[in-house]
Amino acid sequence: MIRNLLLSAFVCVLSAGPLFAQDIRQKLGKPSNYEMQMTNYQADTSAAAVVLSQDTRIYYEVVLSEDNPFKLIHEYEVRIKVLKPEGVEAANIAIPYYEKMRAAEVVRVMSATAYNLEGSKVVATTLDRKDIFDEMVGENTRLKKFSIPGVRTGSVIEYSYVITSNISQNIHDVEIQGDYPVIRATGSLVIPKFFRYNVNTTGYHKLKVERKPADIRIPMEYEGAISGSAEMIDFSAENIPALKNEPWVWCPSDFRSMIIPEIAGLYIPGVVNENFSVSWTDVFRQLNESEAFGRNLKMPCPYAEEVKKLAAETEDQGDLVRGILKLVTSRVKWDKTFRLYSDNIKKAVRDGSGSSASVNFILHSALREAGFAVTPILLNPRSWGRMPYSRPMFNKINTFVLMVETSDGQVMVVDATDRDNDVNVIPPELMVDRARLYGEADESQGWINLSNPSASQVMSQIACELTGDGRLTAEVTTVYTNLEAMLIKKRYRNAASEEEFVEELERRNGIEIENYHLSDLEKKDVLATYSFRQKANGAGDFIYINASVIPFLSESVFKQQQRSMPVEFPYMQQYRIECQIKIPEGYAVEELPKNERLRLPDSGVMMQYTARKDAEGHIRCELIYVVGRMIYPVDEYPTLFELFGHIAAKCNANIVLKRI
């Protein structure tokens, strides 16, 4: 009890704001004695390095003589203490920046220095400018790279740089949380009143944000300057833990403490009134007016003849939607890029290859050609982060899928980025819980949950018997529906060969498979049949058979004892395994695994097991496993961890037969 009290007192101290802020310098320059002598960071003793301070200043300069009068400046100052040998990596800096024709950012490295204690003296080693490298990494992305010299365990390093940009609406996000813990982060954002803007903050660790009026200097055409009004957004945060990636998370950045500024419009009285995005209505209007979106929704179908033919041949509306989806995916293949816009659909049609936007605009045109009502559903891929509910943000809308309504009242979701997609079957990457129906102006209506467009199942039936030579032989039939069918098609196609696919199944389950057969992969659902042999386990008079014959989830999928991010399952799952075991001559049932149902609340993970002996001398057992909810918050993790332990224990249980 006393120990607990002490512990909670200790925890309080730890979380009580700045630990040693008075010893931490806020400015570049010679570090404090405390910083030089520091050997660990108390709040995270495993940290290889800690960010002592980071300061970000973002503001605009008005330059009247240029086309774009607003120059956007980002100034960064970072100071880091290296605490462990592997922490020297913190001195290898790579700054990404954007460059596309005239829209360009310029990075200037202002300083980079390492401070080391040599005897009682602090010695500074400074970066030589010729050791700054520049790399073009992709079409419009470059990297400025340097490694600060003289860095070792114990060094304090500092660097500062400025990114100047003529893309005035593209303010960089300020990432407060990163690979290393941060003792203090500060910064400010000064935005002239000409802009309409939003500033969002994200993450578990709350940031202090203050807004106050400010002035900016506007130079006059020939000489002098006047003041313009602006708003200053000051932010600060202290003792922010490192953000470590964890499995079972689609987009770790969703949990990162960040400031996300977004310029929503530009309004200079009498000169310009441009809205970038304020409400969904604005978003839709802009998209509608855009050549690369709105016009594509009206484009003629490039496969009109084929669609007409299909429509004539197909009676069922659902079948026709499927037929058109299959037609489009067979003609044009997704090029693995997610895009909201497409400025060259002709090329996509000609090359048979295009972005998510191109393939879905083509699908849109084909479905329209067949007379369906089709509406895009705007979304952000799951690994790119969630769309905020609060207000629309263009950088969180990066692709779309389609909603189709048939004349007989069916509503379906389709997407053309994968040839194994189907009606209401889209890849897990697009199964977001927040998507926005295009054109639905009502702010609160329009949201669509795509996380389970159709229930999918795996159902197995295993009939087995024990042979005289101590072997278990079984016949297995498994049905895969909807998404599960799509996933097995993918696994099958991605296997190096059919042999490899079957061998993998053998390895995973410790069985020897014969006559593996998968039904037609062009059909929506898939049927797999095979038989297998396995040596039965036994000792003396006993025979032990796994509770579900083929062990299912015999090891917990969760290996972490603790977590700091929620668990997000890839999709909702539903498994049902039914086994029928013929009791061999001369044996009787000694023990059966207990009938049991394990579950988490709110449609969380559920596992149910039943086994019984029937009148015909068979053991019949059934295992049901359902993931009916995708997200499990951090405080539910211990329960989830334990549940999977119990599931594994149950899956390792045995049916015991005894010789009579």
Add this chain to the structure above:
Amino acid sequence: MRKIRTVILSLLLPAAAAAQNYGAHMIPEELTKGVNAVIRQDITEYEYQNKKSATERHTLVVTVLNDNGDHAAAFFAYTDKTRSLKSFSGEIYDRTGAPLRKIKRSELKVTESSEGLADDMTVYYFTPNQPSYPYTVKYSYEVTQKDGITFFPSFIPLAGAGTSLEKASYTLSVPAGTRFHTRNVNTDIQPEKSVRGPQEVYVWSTGNLRPPATEPYGPGMREIIPIVYLTPHEFSYNGIEGVADTWENYARWQWKLMEGRQELPAPLKAEIARLTQNAASDIDKIRALYDYLAATTRYVSIQIGIGGLQPMSAEEVFNRRYGDCKGLSNYLRAMLAECGIPACYVEIGMHTKDIIPDYASPLLSNHAILAVPQATGGMLWIECTAPELPLGFIHSGIAGQHALVYKDGSAHIEKVPVLADSLHLSRIEGTLKVAADGTMSGHVAMTDACNRYEEMRPFSKKDARERANQLQKLLNLPLATISGISFTEQKSATPSCTTSFEVSAGKQAGATPGRIFLDNSPFRKAPGENPGRSKRKTDIVVRNGYRNTDSITIEFDESYQIEALPAPLLIRGKYGTFRQVVLPVGGKIVIERLFQLNTGKYPPSEYEAFKQFIETAQSGYASKIVLRKK
């Protein structure tokens, strides 16, 4: 009129079709069965003009049969300061071989992205993304090289997993009398020689090759891939002339690159004197300087132009306190020289590379270390880029490799020694107690030595949570949690580390109510790959042998009795040893297990025996202990 046209067409067509019909149906069936893509043509024409100028012309035609073959149709061209992509054209064809479209040079993607701090490589790439299969893609491109021709492109007539090869050829043309050296590895292909004006022309060609088999316990790519290496007798880089007929001569050139790069600044000399003043012996001095290197410098890779071969000078490393393997090795060598210890700079191949003792080529090495001759004979091998490894430990990347040891203006080859398999030991000592209610608790101490230590070493960098997570993966105990983790290291030439921890496992309620099924290896997964069942094609190769030992005591509450224990197992043979005894001793269960996998190479005909050895051991690990409620 109509008739004549048909005649003309029929005259033209067969010729055109024969010249380039890329239809998938033209591929011999034995090349398509179980294959994802087929390289139809892989033609290289290498025209060597002189020491400073050469042109490579490539034609690559690939037919992709299904989704898994797409990667084989990707285009890559690597260029740098001395190499540039002069021309490019491409075309995509449908299943019948009819052209679909052309690929323009402007469609190539470009990146300069480098893994380290900087290099001068630019990569051009393109991936055809076709909706239907089969399709064929053809690339024709030309790369020119100015300066630094220390090797000719190699001829590698093979396409990788799942891809077969219909036809490959390599044409080398050199001015008459030009000397060069070739070496065949995993192939006996020989060139046809002819004379074309002032040029001598050599043509290597081959074809109809099925994909290489990738099998469990199979040989590495180095032992499978057919390669013809080609190296010019004389070469020049940055105005420095060299001869590459032997490693000795090649080393004379490399020596020139290193000359004058060992000068140390005065403050460092003073520091070295201070660091070594109390050192009683050479090894103490070496240790003092190795520790200084580890504490004050770090590995940062910069490979630009000749900087890919020439070490950064000692002074530059001192100023930056960083360098790559060449720079750091040269730096420590200079420091050792300063206190009178002659150390040799060493070039070595790691991972997919190894130096061929009697064939010189800069393509065969990719790393630099140091070697200090010992008074007792032999060498002290020093890795300068991994300061966390103890001095004198020969890590798995260099053990058994051929080393080019530089000395007195030239170099000779030595083989880096290999530690005995039994030294790569992982020893588990543990106890597990089963309480009356079925809950369990235990203690585990795991000691890992040599290569196993190297694998375990990153553990020390992890935080408490990540450590628990990693250990959790070892366990075969549902519902177990880990606590009380400690990690200690014994740093020496045969280093080891000991990880100990407590385990507790909750009640496996209602699993099988009257019994407990306990893994007889609760703290370790069964070792080795699954041997698979396909008919064996390649040699069996075990590269890094090792040993596991487990000593585990299981105590159980008196309300339980033993129903079943795994039978004792003993196999001892050339592949290794497996010994497992699970015995009831005074109301407890004692498990003693040893598994040793020997380093070795065996013909495919032995696969059944080898497989049986592995499977027996794996099933031994997997066997269960059954306790029954009295």
